[in-house]
Structure formats: structure tokens, C-alpha cells
Amino acid sequence: MDLRYLIDYLLAISFSTLIFACISEGRPRLVLRGYLSLIAFAWFIETYNIYPLTTKIVDGVILFCSLSLAILWQGDLRRLMELLGTGRVDIILRSHHNDELNTSTVDQLTEAAGRLSQSRRGALVVIDLGSNLRPEDFLNPGIPLDAQISVDLLLNVFVTDTPLHDGAVLVQNNRIRSAGVILPLSHQGLNRYGTRHLAALGITERFNHCVCIVVSEETGNLSFAKEGKLERPITSSRLQMLLSRLVGNPPRKITSVPPRKLLSDILEPRA
Numbered sequence: 493m494d495l496r497y498l499i500d501y502l503l504a505i506s507f508s509t510l511i512f513a514c515i516s517e518g519r520p521r522l523v524l525r526g527y528l529s530l531i532a533f534a535w536f537i538e539t540y541n542i543y544p545l546t547t548k549i550v551d552g553v554i555l556f557c558s559l560s561l562a563i564l565w566q567g568d569l570r571r572l573m574e575l576l577g578t579g580r581v582d583i584i585l586r587s588h589h590n591d592e593l594n595t596s597t598v599d600q601l602t603e604a605a606g607r608l609s610q611s612r613r614g615a616l617v618v619i620d621l622g623s624n625l626r627p628e629d630f631l632n633p634g635i636p637l638d639a640q641i642s643v644d645l646l647l648n649v650f651v652t653d654t655p656l657h658d659g660a661v662l663v664q665n666n667r668i669r670s671a672g673v674i675l676p677l678s679h680q681g682l683n684r685y686g687t688r689h690l691a692a693l694g695i696t697e698r699f700n701h702c703v704c705i706v707v708s709e710e711t712g713n714l715s716f717a718k719e720g721k722l723e724r725p726i727t728s729s730r731l732q733m734l735l736s737r738l739v740g741n742p743p744r745k746i747t748s749v750p751p752r753k754l755l756s757d758i759l760e761p762r763a
């Protein structure tokens with residue numbers, strides 16, 4: 493066999509395996525399997541070139557499927573391009589986050605969030621768990637702090653009318669890297685959520701290995717964003733449990749701060 497063909501087959505198999513390795517969810521894997529099978533079929537009939545009409549039809553179907561997938565997965569494709577463009581191929585290949593939280597960070601974050609919630613002070617904390625977030629990933633990278641996490645510091649940052657309270661706090665490697673960070677907004681739920689919550693959705697739908705804690709100024713409710721989904725309202729014990737899962741330790745019992753539920757939250761759509 494021609495060596496070029498052998499290299500071609502090996503490259504095609506490696507590339508397909510790589511794509512499958514990057515997609516962990518069941519349904520997208522099935523869709524991709526169907527799409528790749530179609531491409532293999534098209535290649536087969538084009539190679540022998542004896543059925544010109546069938547070739548044309550299969551080409552048309554592939555074009556249609558490619559366009560449909562581009563529309564269906566536009567968010568994922570954009571994220572993929574962003575990661576490739578910024579040279580972070582390792583994040584695409586990594587299936588598990590490896591920048592884990594430590595228990596002290598979980599305690600400090602939970603306590604600060606609970607106290608901010610009780611005093612109805614709006615807050616947004618992004619926790620980078622291996623996405624290796626960089627200044628270019630934000631609309632505004634904010635002010636670098638590189639400080640040890642403490643409840644007092646978090647409470648201080650989110651005091652209204654101070655320069656840093658607007659925007660998010662970024663936590664990386666169990667330290668506060670920066671504050672006043674302006675995150676990209678999500679386009680989902682535009683008339684359901686305010687900008688603070690849309691910012692939490694925006695960053696977590698672009699980067700899988702990061703989570704957000706949101707404290708609503710309006711209601712005092714706590715929310716937790718992960719993979720572009722928002723869980724709210726949650727109690728601080730639930731928050732501790734969610735964060736503890738990122739450490740890998742079972743949660744310890746703490747005094748629960750019940751979420752305040754407003755009728756507007758139950759009835760949903762917000763203007």
C-alpha cells in the first residue's frame with residue numbers, strides 16, 4: 493500500500509479519536525458518530541467514483557449536516573476556536589480539572605457568601621479550576637490583587653461604593669488573583685436574569701473548568717453556576733457541599749443560612 497495512504501488513514505483515525513475524547517456527553521457523541529460515518533461513506537464512493545449521482549446527494553447531505561452542526565454547536569465551536577487561538581489545547585484535551593480547591597478556601601468562600609447574602613450585598617466570585625483563565629478571556633481583567641483568601645477581604649471587596657466592588661473576584665490556585673473583573677455575558681435567559689447572573693453563566697458556559705458563586709443584591713439569594721447552568725436559590729450548606737465536591741472531601745456541617753425567596757423569583761421572568 494502507498495505510504496501516503498497509510499499516513500492518511502492513521503491521521504484520520506487519530507483525529508477522529510481525539511475528537512471523541514474531547515466529547516464526553518452521550519448524545520453529542522452519537523451525533524458525531526453519525527456525521528463521521530457519513531463522511532467515511534462519502535469518501536468511499538468518491539474514491540471509486542462510479543456513482544456520480546449518489547456522490548452529489550451525499551455531498552449535499554454532508555453540507556446540510558455541517559451547517560446544522562455549526563448552528564447547533566455554535567457556542568462550543570466558538571469556545572474551541574478561542575482556546576485554539578489562545579494556544580490552550582491542553583484544556584480541550586483535559587477531561588478533569590486539576591486545580592482543586594482546598595478545604596480552607598471552601599470554608600472562607602462559604603462563610604463570606606453566607607454573610608454577604610445575609611446583608612444583601614451583591615457579589616460574584618469566579619473560581620478557576622483549571623481553565624487557566626487569562627486577562628483576554630474577560631471584557632475587563634480588573635485590578636490584580638494576588639492575595640490570600642480570607643472572609644474579611646472578600647467582605648471588604650464587595651462593600652458598595654468602593655472601587656473594586658463592581659465586577660467579579662477571580663480565585664485561582666486558592667488565592668484571590670484579581671477583583672473588579674468584568675466577565676463576558678451569556679445570551680441565554682436574557683430576560684430572566686440580571687447582568688450579574690448572566691456574567692456567571694457567560695464565563696461558565698465558555699470554560700468548563702470554572703464555577704461561579706453569585707450573591708444577589710436584590711434578594712440576598714445565593715446561586716452557583718457551573719457549565720453554563722445556574723442553581724438557585726441555594727443555602728450556604730448546599731454551597732459548601734457543591735464546593736466540597738471540587739475538593740473531593742465530604743462536606744462538614746455548618747449553620748445553614750436559608751435563602752430568601754421572593755415572589756418575583758418564584759414567578760420568574762424578570763424584566
Ligand SMILES: Nc1ncnc2c1ncn2[C@@H]1O[C@H](COP(=O)(O)OP(=O)(O)OP(=O)(O)O)[C@@H](O)[C@H]1O
Pocket residue numbers: 614615616657658659660673674675676677685686687688689690691707708709710711
Ligand atoms: N459582565 C459583568 N461581569 C462582572 N460583574 C458584572 C457584570 N455585569 C454586571 N456585573 C455586576 O452586577 C451588578 C449589576 O447587577 P444586576 O442588578 O444588573 O444583575 P442581577 O443579576 O439582577 O444581580 P442582583 O440580583 O444582585 O441585582 C453590577 O453592579 C456589577 O457589579
